[in-house]
Amino acid sequence: MQMLRISSERRARLLADGLLAINARSQEVLHGLTFEESQFLIDFDDDDGAADDDPSQERRSELSLRHEQARLRIATADDESSADEEQRPRAATKF
DSSP states (O other), X not given: OBOOSOOHHHHHHHHHTTOEEEOTTSXXXXXXXXXXXXXXXXXXXXXXXXXXXXXXHHHHHHHHXXXXXXXXXXXXXXXXXXXXXXXXXXXXXXX
């Protein structure tokens, strides 16, 4: 498995927050992004935006937006599936 270059502590936080996934290529990624895009975003944030040039800032914004949109889709799908389960009638159990 190809893992992102991040500290163990940060990985634990990202996993706890549900931000990391494993893609079809067995690569650790941020939801909605490729491995390379995920690493760029992590590196950019680690450097506190040290690359202040406009193309880097623009790419960071684009990737952040795509990541957040993917997270929202996942959360929405999860909420909908939970709602379906709550609405199903339950058979009365008699012993």
